[in-house]
Amino acid sequence: MKRHPLADEEKENIVLSLLRQVGSVHDNIGFIESIPSELTPIPLFNSFQSHISTINSQLISISFHEINYFIGQSKKQILRNVSGGFSPGMNAILGPSGCGKSSLLDILADRKDKNGLSGRILVSGKPRSETFKYSIGYVVQEDIISGTLSVRENLMFAANVRLQRSKTLNERITIVNKIIQDLGLERCADTRIGTNFIRGVSGGEKRRVCIGMELVLSPNILFLDEPTSGLDASTAETVMKCLHKLSREGCTIIFSIHQPRYSIFKLFDTILLLSAGHTIYLGPSNDILSYFASHGFKCEDHDNPADFALDVIIQCNNRSSTVLQSSYLQSLLYSNNESLISNDDNIFHEIVSRSRTDELYYVCIRTFQNTIRDPAMAASQIIVATLLALLTGLVFNQIQATVEKGVQNRLGAIFFIIVNQIYSTTTALEPLLQERALFIHENVSGYYRVSTFFIAKLICDLLPMRLVPSIIYSIITYFMSGFQISIDRFFIYFLTIFMSTVFGSAICFFVASFVPIFVVSLIIVVFIFVLMMVFSGFLIDLNSIFSFLRWIQWFSAFRYATNLLTINEFRNLTFCLSNNTQICPITGEEILKQRDITYTNSWDMWKNLLALSIMIVTFLSIAFIQLIRMKKVK
16 A cells, blocks of 8 residues: 555644634635634544544546646646546546536546646556547537437447447337437437427427437446536436436446535536545545535535535635645655545446448448438528529529620529529538537547548438529529520529539638638638639639739639629620611620630530539548547547
C-alpha cells in the first residue's frame, strides 16, 4: 500500500493546523460552528477510517492517473492532478459549474482534444487503443437523434450499423426489444421522436432512446454528460433509475451531474467530487457525509447530501478548497484508492469494424426516410418549385421571336431562371447544419465512416431533393415561356436547371462543413452567389471590368449555366420584325457573338456543362475533406 512520507505525528499536526484554517474561514461566513482553538490532537481519520471502504471492491473498469488539462493560449488549468478509478456501478462526477466535470468525462471517453492534456488513462490496466471510443457508449447532454424516425427505428438503426454482421436480423430485433423493455419505452416504441413540424415523444423518453442507442453494443462502460439536464424532477429520476438498473447488470456507468435530488443521489455507488479542478473526494456515496464530518463539516439531518457537498465547496474560498484537497491527498481513502487503481486488470472487450456495404445500406435507408418524412424538406420543396415555376411562366409567357422584344425577354428569362434556381438551394443550408451535430456524434461513436455519410447524403438527399423540383420547374417554365420546342433542347434545358441546383447545394454543403452557425453560413453562401452572378456576363460587359478582376468569371457557375441555356435557345433561331414576319434581319448566332459567347459546334455548348460539373465536384470534394479533418472532439 502506498504510504505518505510524513510520520504519523507530523501528519496529525499538519491536518490539525489545516482544520483550524477551515474553521477560521467559516467563522466569518457562518456556515459551520467554529472549531475550538484548543482541540485535542487525536488522529483525524481514526473514527472514520475504522469502517472506510475504497471506491469499490470489484475490479476497476477504467483508471486515470495524474490528469492535468489546460485550455487556451493563456493555458488556463481545468484539471489538476486528478487520479482515481471507476468500477461497475453508478459512478457520479459532482461539482459546481466550471469545476471540470464535463472535461474529465470527455477525457476519459477519449473525446477531448489532446492539446494541453497530460496523464495516463488505463482500461483493463492497459492504455486505451485507437478504437476505444467505438467500443463504449457515450450520451451527450443534448438529445442528438433523428426526429423523423420512431423510437424502434432509431434503435434498429443503431443496432444495424454498430453490431457485427454475425448478428442475424432476429438477434438484432431481440436486442432492440430488450432495450425497449429495460428502458420502459414500450408505450412509445412506434412513435416518431419528433421535429419542429412533427409532434413526438417526451423529453424523458427521448433521453432514454439516446441511452438505448448506446446500449445496443452492450458496452462495458457507458458515459453520460449531464443525463438529467433539461428534464423535470420526475423524469430525471426515471432516467436515473433506468441507468441504475443497467449498472446492476455489470455495466460501468460514469456520468457528470450538477445538483441531483436525494432520491437520485441514493442511486449512486461512487462519487468523485471536484472543486476548481482538484479532487475533494473519491469514494462510496454512503461515506461522503462521514468524510466531511471528520473535517468538521456537519450536514443537517434533512439536508440533501449532494446539496450539502456543493455548499461546502462553493462557500469555501480558494484557500479552504485547497485545504480540502490537501486533506484528501493525505487520507487513507486516497491511499487505498491509489493501491486499487494500480492493480487494474479487468477485462475490456473491443468491437471490430463492420462491412462498408452494410453500413452504407443502412445509412442510405435512414437518410432517405429522413428526406421523405420531413415536410419541411419534401412537400415544401415541391410546392415552392411549382409556385416559382408558375410565376416565371406568367411573367415570361410565350415570348415571341421578334427583334423588338424577343431577344431581351429571352435573355431576361434565362438569367432569371438560373438565378432563381441557384438561390433557391439555400433552403438546404439549415437542414445540413442541423444534421452536422448528429453526424459528428455518430461518426465519433463509430456508427459509420465519413465516406458513408457523404455518399448517402448525396444519393439519398441532395440529388433526389433537387431532381423532383427541377423536373417540375423545367416542364412548367419551358412550355409556358415559349422556348423552342424539341426533345434535345428540352433535355439540355432540364439538365442545366438540375445541374444548377446541384451546384447551389454543393456550395451550401461546402460552407456548412466549415461554418456551424446558420446566419454566418447563409451570409457566406449569398456572398458567393452574388460574386458569381456579377461575373456572369449578364449584368455588365466583362471587358469593362478591371483586368485584375476578370479572372473571377472563370469561377462563375452563373456564367456557365446562362451561357449553356443561351446557346441552347438561340442556336438556329431567327428574330423577325413584329409587323412583318417575312423580314428576319437577326439570327441567334449573331446575338451569341454580340454577347461574346462562342458557338461554332456542339462542343462549345457542352464545355459549359463540363465546367459546371467540375465546379460541383470541386466544392463537394473540399466539403468531404473538411468532414474528415473537422474537429470532432471538444
